[in-house]
Amino acid sequence: MTETSTRGAPSASTADDYDHVAPYYDTLTAALPETNETVDFIADHAGSGRVLELGVGTGRVACPLSLRGYDVTGLDNSAGMLARLRSRSDGAKVDIALGSFTDPPVDGEFSLVYAVFNTLFCVISQNEQLRAIEQAAERLTPDGTLIVETDLPDLARSDSSGRTLNTGGVERNRVFIEAAMHDAATQRIRTQTIIVSEQGIQMFPLMMRYFWPSELDLMAKLAGLRLEARYGDWRRGPYSRDSSRQISVYRRADKPER
Ligand SMILES: C[S@@+](CC[C@H](N)C(=O)[O-])C[C@H]1O[C@@H](n2cnc3c(N)ncnc32)[C@H](O)[C@@H]1O
Structure with missing residues (x-):
């Protein structure tokens, strides 16, 4: 992903994004x-x-x-x-x-x-x-x-291009990964929460303005x-x-x- 991908880029509405995440939301926030x-x-x-x-x-x-x-x-x-x-x-x-x-x-x-x-x-x-x-x-x-x-x-965690990559839960059959891209000019952060499991890979994109x-x-x-x-x-x-x-x-x- 390039830095320009957060600059004024069109994003799906949050309603679409949260409809997509809804079946997994309670699992993702259980901790x-x-x-x-x-x-x-x-x-x-x-x-x-x-x-x-x-x-x-x-x-x-x-x-x-x-x-x-x-x-x-x-x-x-x-x-x-x-x-x-x-x-x-x-x-x-x-x-x-x-x-x-x-x-x-x-x-x-x-x-x-x-x-x-x-x-x-x-x-x-x-x-x-x-x-x-x-x-x-x-x-x-x-x-x-x-x-x-x-x-x-915590902007200090981003690299010089604004990227961060974090590992969330690590379980026997699945791993949670969060990738983020920060744009200081717009105060926006695009995140991808990625679940990798034996069933495949699921991605949950969100955009926020802090x-x-x-x-x-x-x-x-x-x-x-x-x-x-x-x-x-x-x-x-x-x-x-x-x-x-x-x-x-x-x-x-x-x-x-x-
Ligand atoms: C981070 S979740 C928080 C959910 C809940 N408050 C919690 O603490 O678990 C953000 C929620 O805000 C909703 N949301 C996002 N934009 C919204 C808007 N413009 N109007 C109403 N709800 C919105 C999302 O669908 C989602 O359910």
Whole structure:
């Protein structure tokens, strides 16, 4: 792959990409260490009203949250991911909406809107990311909260052309490999997750646009929100130069500090 392949190159929509990954998503994310802590953190910020997850996927967070009694709506633009959510034994309590978080087809207000696990990176322009945050802010109750979790890309791991190659799980009958190409000019990273097994090779391409917390704060400010807290992990560990991710908690700027 050449570097130019990430520069303004057309990419399939994320809905197509996630439809493709949907049957494997739970396997690929099974090793995520912090799902319980994520649900605890989200529950602590849920308030007393409805909760909306942007890019709910297969319900990794929304399903356990709904089992705790929260009124959860899950929005996603991948019918395949939502079909997986619906098929879960604990998925019935989540209200589902099919559509984009840049124009959410959901009515009413929410005391919490959240987007975890790099979901806001899935729209690959600043305009779309800003639009998603504005749309979320518009749906918050007056004392509502927005939570955004994203990784902090470790660009030092790329070679001089922006490439990285990582080995994921190594099992007896299959190996998970992730190849990535970073383009600093567009803040985009194209990834290929490759599963090599006795049955053959499967490839799961994704494109994302990352942003740093400073850009996120500015987009939130434009959307009428202010940062209340930022953490480096779901256990409320400090956000610091050593953090590999950030979790930001925003409230409406017109509300007094709690
Ligand atoms: C990284 S996955 C996260 C899924 C889930 N939140 C989790 O933590 O496991 C990103 C999800 O966002 C969805 N998505 C991507 N772009 C979207 C958009 N514009 N509108 C709604 N959902 C979108 C994808 O289909 C996918 O389910």
